[in-house]
Amino acid sequence: MKTRITELLNIEYPIIQGGMAWVAEHNLAAAVSNAGGLGLIGAASAPAEVVREEIRKCRELTDKPFGVNVMLLNPNAQEVAQVIVEEGVKVVTTGAGNPAKFMELWKNAGVKVIPVVASVAMAKLMERTGADAVVAEGMESGGHIGSTTTMALVPQVVDAVSVPVIAAGGIGDGRGFAASIMLGAEAVQIGTRFVVARESIVHANYKQQVVKAKDIDSTVTGMSTGHPVRSLRNKMTKEYLKLEKEGADFMELEKLTLGSLRKAVIEGDVVNGTLMAGQIAGLIKEEQTCNEIIQDIMKQAKALLQR
Numbered sequence: 001m002k003t004r005i006t007e008l009l010n011i012e013y014p015i016i017q018g019g020m021a022w023v024a025e026h027n028l029a030a031a032v033s034n035a036g037g038l039g040l041i042g043a044a045s046a047p048a049e050v051v052r053e054e055i056r057k058c059r060e061l062t063d064k065p066f067g068v069n070v071m072l073l074n075p076n077a078q079e080v081a082q083v084i085v086e087e088g089v090k091v092v093t094t095g096a097g098n099p100a101k102f103m104e105l106w107k108n109a110g111v112k113v114i115p116v117v118a119s120v121a122m123a124k125l126m127e128r129t130g131a132d133a134v135v136a137e138g139m140e141s142g143g144h145i146g147s148t149t150t151m152a153l154v155p156q157v158v159d160a161v162s163v164p165v166i167a168a169g170g171i172g173d174g175r176g177f178a179a180s181i182m183l184g185a186e187a188v189q190i191g192t193r194f195v196v197a198r199e200s201i202v203h204a205n206y207k208q209q210v211v212k213a214k215d216i217d218s219t220v221t222g223m224s225t226g227h228p229v230r231s232l233r234n235k236m237t238k239e240y241l242k243l244e245k246e247g248a249d250f251m252e253l254e255k256l257t258l259g260s261l262r263k264a265v266i267e268g269d270v271v272n273g274t275l276m277a278g279q280i281a282g283l284i285k286e287e288q289t290c291n292e293i294i295q296d297i298m299k300q301a302k303a304l305l306q307r
C-alpha cells in the first residue's frame with residue numbers, strides 16, 4: 001500500500017511504531033522495521049550517549065530505515081538532537097513539546113522531521129516550521145496525551161495542513177487502520193500493540209496486564225500538573241489520583257512516579273510502576289511477533305478498504 005508516508009520514509013507498510021519511553025529500544029525498533037514498518041528508538045530521558053549506542057545496535061539488526069523519537073521534556077534533548085545527526089538517522093518524531101529549535105539542525109542534515117501533535121494549532125505551526133509530516137495523536141493513546149479524541153482530531157488536522165498526516169491513539173488493528181485512512185490519514189502510529197510484541201523487552205508482568213486489560217482499565221493522572229499521562233489503573237494511579245484530589249503539589253506527585261516506568265518495564269512491578277498503555281489495550285489478546293502484528297493489520301485493513 002503506497003501513500004505519501006511510505007514514499008517519504010521508504011517503507012513497505014504505512015505503519016510507524018510509537019516512540020515509547022523504555023519500551024522502544026533497539027530490539028523492538030529493528031523488528032518493526034524488518035517487518036516493513038518504521039521502527040523507532042524512544043530517546044525518552046536517556047543520556048545522548050545511550051541513544052547513540054541504541055542507534056548503533058539497531059543498525060546491526062536491520063538495514064531498513066528506522067527513526068528516533070525525541071521527547072522534548074528531556075533535559076538532554078539538545079545533545080540527543082545532535083547525536084541523531086552525527087549517527088545519520090534519517091527520521092525523527094518528537095513528542096511532548098515544540099521541536100522548532102531543532103528544525104534547522106535536522107533539516108540541514110536531511111533528517112525527515114515528524115512532530116507528534118495533539119491539536120490543529122500545533123499541526124499548523126509545525127507545518128510552517130518545516131515538518132515533513134505530522135502525527136495527530138488522540139487522547140486514547142498511552143503516555144502523555146492531549147485532550148481531543150483521534151476521531152475528532154485527525155480529520156481536522158488533515159483539513160488544516162497539506163503535509164501527510166499519521167493517525168495515532170486507539171488504533172490496534174486493521175479496523176483502526178482502515179478508519180484512519182477514511183479520516184484522511186496516510187499512515188498510523190501504533191504503540192500499545194507493540195508493547196506486547198514478542199520482540200518487545202517489556203517485562204512479562206506488564207505485557208500480561210495489557211493482555212488482561214478491558215476497555216475501561218486505563219486512567220489519566222497528572223491533569224493537575226499539566227502533564228496528563230494515560231496508564232493502566234493500579235495502586236500507583238489510585239494513590240496519585242487521591243493525592244491530586246487532595247491538592248498535592250508537583251514535587252509530592254513527582255516522588256510517586258520518579259523511576260516508575262522503569263520499575264514497570266524492566267522490573268515488572270505492576271503494583272507501584274507506571275503501566276503506560278492506550279485505551280485500545282482491551283483489544284489486544286496475545287503476544288505476537290512484529291511481523292505477525294503488521295501482517296494481521298494490513299490483511300484486515302485491505303479487506304475492509306476493498307469493500
Ligand code: TUI
Nearest residue numbers: 021071095096097098116117118143144145146227229
Ligand atoms: O509525547 C507523547 N507521549 C509520551 S511522552 C512520555 S514521557 C513523559 N512522562 C511523564 C510526563 C510527561 C512525559 C510518555 N508519553 N506523545 C506525543 C504528544 N505530544 N502528546 C501530546 C503532545 C504535545 C503536547 C503539547 C505536543 C506538543 C505540545 O505543545 C506544547 C507546546 O510546547 O506548545
